[in-house]
Amino acid sequence: MIDIFAKHAGLRESYDGLTATSPRNPFEVVIERPVSASVGIIEGRETLLFGTNNYLGLSQSKKAIEAAVETAETMGVGTTGSRIANGTFGLHRKLETRLAEFFRRKHCMVFSTGYQANLGTISALVNKDDVLLLDADSHASIYDGAKLSGAQVIRFRHNDPVDLEKRLARLKDHPGAKLIVAEGIYSMTGNVAPLDKFVDIKTRHGAYLMADEAHSFGVMGTHGRGVAEVQGCEDGIDFVVGTFSKSLGTVGGYCVTDHDGVDLMRLCSRPYMFTASLPPEIIAATMAALEDMQEHPELRTKLQDNAARLHAGLQKAGLKTGEHISPVVAVTLETVDQAVAFWNALLENGVYVNLSLPPATPDNRPLLRCSVMAAHSPEEIDRAIAVFGEVARHFGL
Amino acid sequence: MTDSITDISAMIIEKLLANPKVPRDIDGNSKIVEDLAFDSLAVMNFVMEIEDELDVSVPLDKLADIRTINDLAACLLTLKAAQA
Numbered sequence: 330m331i332d333i334f335a336k337h338a339g340l341r342e343s344y345d346g347l348t349a350t351s352p353r354n355p356f357e358v359v360i361e362r363p364v365s366a367s368v369g370i371i372e373g374r375e376t377l378l379f380g381t382n383n384y385l386g387l388s389q390s391k392k393a394i395e396a397a398v399e400t401a402e403t404m405g406v407g408t409t410g411s412r413i414a415n416g417t418f419g420l421h422r423k424l425e426t427r428l429a430e431f432f433r434r435k436h437c438m439v440f441s442t443g444y445q446a447n448l449g450t451i452s453a454l455v456n457k458d459d460v461l462l463l464d465a466d467s468h469a470s471i472y473d474g475a476k477l478s479g480a481q482v483i484r485f486r487h488n489d490p491v492d493l494e495k496r497l498a499r500l501k502d503h504p505g506a507k508l509i510v511a512e513g514i515y516s517m518t519g520n521v522a523p524l525d526k527f528v529d530i531k532t533r534h535g536a537y538l539m540a541d542e543a544h545s546f547g548v549m550g551t552h553g554r555g556v557a558e559v560q561g562c563e564d565g566i567d568f569v570v571g572t573f574s575k576s577l578g579t580v581g582g583y584c585v586t587d588h589d590g591v592d593l594m595r596l597c598s599r600p601y602m603f604t605a606s607l608p609p610e611i612i613a614a615t616m617a618a619l620e621d622m623q624e625h626p627e628l629r630t631k632l633q634d635n636a637a638r639l640h641a642g643l644q645k646a647g648l649k650t651g652e653h654i655s656p657v658v659a660v661t662l663e664t665v666d667q668a669v670a671f672w673n674a675l676l677e678n679g680v681y682v683n684l685s686l687p688p689a690t691p692d693n694r695p696l697l698r699c700s701v702m703a704a705h706s707p708e709e710i711d712r713a714i715a716v717f718g719e720v721a722r723h724f725g726l
Numbered sequence: 727m728t729d730s731i732t733d734i735s736a737m738i739i740e741k742l743l744a745n746p747k748v749p750r751d752i753d754g755n756s757k758i759v760e761d762l763a764f765d766s767l768a769v770m771n772f773v774m775e776i777e778d779e780l781d782v783s784v785p786l787d788k789l790a791d792i793r794t795i796n797d798l799a800a801c802l803l804t805l806k807a808a809q810a
């Protein structure tokens with residue numbers, strides 16, 4: 330009999346190598362419970378959370394908690410069905426209307442996760458006769474959506490409008506539709522995309538543009554509409570996809586657009602149709618969190634200040650961070666062993682960050698990925714910087 | 727010169743050898759993943775460099791069938807011919 334797991338031999342080897350040298354398994358960290366948005370109990374200790382994507386701290390929103398409790402009490406805890414069968418409650422429609430209004434778009438579709446929003450949008454928009462142009466550093470959900478669609482996939486160099494344009498020019502006689510996909514803020518590095526430049530290019534080449542604002546929704550822009558709002562190019566983005574699992578602190582995803590054609594997406598997007606819809610208490614909490622976000626624009630100012638503080642502090646400590654100041658601040662290290670040791674030392678000293686390893690990182694180097702929150706106090710940020718500095722000195726970096 | 731599989735293979739090998747981590751004894755029949763120890767991301771990134779050289783874009787699904795340097799050269803030649 331052929332060993333069905335034989336294909337994982339390479340993965341097994343890297344995994345065993347990693348767990349043999351690390352005092353704890355980096356993939357099995359347990360947050361016993363959050364104490365607040367910025368502190369959680371890990372290994373019995375209060376630990377500063379610098380790797381949660383909870384940018385506005387809204388996972389602990391009082392308003393959202395109350396909405397969830399009340400809704401669970403009156404409506405129950407699940408829908409037990411697909412959006413196109415028994416899984417659409419009044420609340421789902423209401424959330425879609427609210428999000429469409431928020432983004433000033435005609436249409437909104439809500440998905441059960443952000444991952445599915447990418448899968449469901451991309452796979453419904455393009456098929457084998459079309460071409461997808463993906464930023465090389467795209468999130469796994471974008472690559473998976475591309476695979477599911479069956480479209481021809483062409484990668485362009487990360488954040489590089491010139492490279493994108495060159496590739497579109499090569500496709501000038503291709504008869505299919507062309508869809509460009511980019512993110513607002515890149516999840517691993519915090520890099521911000523030049524969406525305004527992509528809009529200019531897609532207009533000249535007759536392509537469509539989809540932006541995944543997963544990490545920038547609620548985070549960037551005066552109103553929190555993301556990188557496209559900051560760059561003043563929202564009209565040129567055909568489809569905006571995003572998630573509730575970061576700035577809104579719940580779970581779920583969306584796609585908003587002005588194209589009327591999307592009404593039929595509800596009947597051909599498999600990741601939308603063939604899965605249960607979000608439970609009512611999640612929808613209610615998401616709506617409440619959205620209101621919280623809109624009522625508290627100061628959270629975004631605080632978040633930007635905090636991002637700048639962490640970014641500057643880590644650079645001053647001599648660590649290698651990206652150039653963009655965004656709520657994702659990634660410290661690049663050279664070797665996996667170094668990164669694993671550094672990450673363990675941070676945790677032992679009360680700071681949790683994400684350990685990101687190749688091939689999930691760009692250019693094959695490991696990252697200590699920090700995400701900043703509006704809920705962090707300046708003291709908490711300074712404490713994290715100090716611990717980073719001490720650990721770096723300890724390892725002679 | 728990039729108008730035959732041999733020419734393109736030679737160009738690919740030259741580019742590969744610029745990377746000190748690549749074994750010195752590679753030829754057109756070397757397997758990209760097994761012999762060069764490239765993972766899927768490294769393959770995609772390397773192909774980007776070649777794409778610039780030949781002014782073509784290689785769709786990702788085409789990469790799935792490529793095992794050797796000569797396979798890659800043949801694929802690039804076909805794409806280039808289709809584009810001309």
Ligand SMILES: Cc1ncc(COP(=O)(O)O)c(C=O)c1O
Nearest residue numbers: 442443444468470516543572574
């Ligand atoms: C860029 C990007 N898109 C989509 C997702 C998926 O979102 P979700 O966690 O809601 O499935 C993520 C986060 O994991 C992401 O970073």
